[in-house]
Amino acid sequence: MAKIRVGINGFGRIGRNVVRAAKAAGITDIDFVAVNDLTDTRTLAHLLTYDSVHGRFPTPVSATEGGLDVGGDLMRVLSERDPAALPWGDLGVDIVLESTGRFTNRDDAAKHLAAGAKKVIISAPAKGEDKTFVYGVNHQEYDPATHHVISNA
Numbered sequence: 001m002a003k004i005r006v007g008i009n010g011f012g013r014i015g016r017n018v019v020r021a022a023k024a025a026g027i028t029d030i031d032f033v034a035v036n037d038l039t040d041t042r043t044l045a046h047l048l049t050y051d052s053v054h055g056r057f058p059t060p061v062s063a064t065e066g067g068l069d070v071g072g073d074l075m076r077v078l079s080e081r082d083p084a085a086l087p088w089g090d091l092g093v094d095i096v097l098e099s100t101g102r103f104t105n106r107d108d109a110a111k112h113l114a115a116g117a118k119k120v121i122i123s124a125p126a127k128g129e130d131k132t133f134v135y136g137v138n139h140q141e142y143d144p145a146t147h148h149v150i151s152n153a
Helices: 013-024 041-049
Strands: 004-009 030-036 061-064 067-070 073-078 095-098 119-122 149-151
Touching: 004 013, 013 030, 013 041, 013 095, 030 067, 041 061, 041 067
Parallel strands: 004 030, 004 095, 030 073, 095 119, 119 149
Antiparallel strands: 061 067, 067 073
């Protein structure tokens, strides 16, 4: 089975914790392709490594030229304010985790689709989204044919 290629827009608390949780759970069918954040790679590496609540991340993290090395997996780091200008299509991104807290209405989040992503998950309460899902409550209602911009909050 092919890996799901994920891009993260906003590598703050939520974006970093998604990567931490996936690594801690040993999930191998997700490829974190890129992170878009206005912070430099060295600081992003430090913030992923050290967390005031969760402690030190056991996976080695280092800043590279243009990206992050997370336990041998390379993630490209982008620094773009406009989601429509991100190279999601060129990077083969399947799903974007929209975790900036800024693009929470469907029209703004859909700019990731225009940039080439296939799906967008908004990590905050959204407006106009195709549907909001909560795992264990209504996740079985997800329809990949009609749900392209969803909220998970």
